[in-house]
Amino acid sequence: MEPSDLMFTDHLDAPIAWREAGHGSPLVFLHGLGGTRKSWEPQLRGLADRFRCIAWDMPGYGASAIQTPLSYPVIVQRLVGLLDRLDIEAATLVGLSFGGMHALHTAIAHPDRVEALVLADTSPAFGLDGTSPEDWKRGRLAALEAGLTPGDLGPAVLDAIVARPLDPGIRGELLEAFADISPAAFRAAVDCLPTNDVRNELASI
Numbered sequence: 001m002e003p004s005d006l007m008f009t010d011h012l013d014a015p016i017a018w019r020e021a022g023h024g025s026p027l028v029f030l031h032g033l034g035g036t037r038k039s040w041e042p043q044l045r046g047l048a049d050r051f052r053c054i055a056w057d058m059p060g061y062g063a064s065a066i067q068t069p070l071s072y073p074v075i076v077q078r079l080v081g082l083l084d085r086l087d088i089e090a091a092t093l094v095g096l097s098f099g100g101m102h103a104l105h106t107a108i109a110h111p112d113r114v115e116a117l118v119l120a121d122t123s124p125a126f127g128l129d130g131t132s133p134e135d136w137k138r139g140r141l142a143a144l145e146a147g148l149t150p151g152d153l154g155p156a157v158l159d160a161i162v163a164r165p166l167d168p169g170i171r172g173e174l175l176e177a178f179a180d181i182s183p184a185a186f187r188a189a190v191d192c193l194p195t196n197d198v199r200n201e202l203a204s205i
Contacts, residue, residue, distance in 0.1 A: 006044065030103055031057075032096045096122070
C-alpha cells in the first residue's frame with residue numbers, strides 16, 4: 001500500500017474517539033502526553049497493509065470526552081471499553097511514553113485482552129531517575145499558568161526530543177496533534193502520569 005493510497009477513518013463519537021486503517025490482526029496505538037490519534041500517521045501508513053491499525057485519543061485528548069480527575073483505572077476502563085466496542089477480543093498494544101504506561105496497566109488488569117505489548121520510551125514507575133512528581137508537574141504546567149496552550153508548546157517540545165530534524169510533513173502532523181489537546185485535559189494528564197508504579201505487578205505480565 002502506497003502512502004497516498006492509505007484510507008483511514010476517524011470515529012469521533014464520545015466517549016472515545018479513534019482513527020482506523022487497514023485489516024488484519026489489531027494493533028492499538030496509545031499516544032504520549034503530547035499526542036493524539038493524529039500522532040501515529042507514519043505507523044498507520046506503514047502497517048495498514050498488514051494490520052488493523054487503531055489509534056485512539058485518550059480521555060480528554062483530541063475528540064475524546066474529558067475525564068477529571070484522571071487515573072490509570074479510568075484510562076484502562078476506557079481502553080477496554082473501546083476494545084469491546086470494536087469487537088476485539090485481544091489486541092497488540094503499542095504504547096509510547098505515557099501510552100506505554102496505559103498499556104502496562106491494561107495488561108496487568110486485563111491480561112486476556114492483550115495479545116502483545118510494544119513499549120517505547122516508557123517506564124514501569126515514575127521518578128526512577130530521581131525526578132520528584134511535584135517538580136515534574138510544575139515544569140509541565142508553568143507554561144499553562146503563563147497563559148499558553150499545549151499547542152503553543154508543541155514546536156519547542158518536538159525539537160527537544162528528536163535526535164534529528166523531522167520530515168516537515170511528519171512534524172506538521174505531530175504539531176497538529178499538540179493543538180488538539182485542551183489545557184484542562186493536559187492538566188489532568190499531568191496530574192495522573194506521576195502516579196504510575198507497576199513494578200510489583202510486572203511479573204504477572
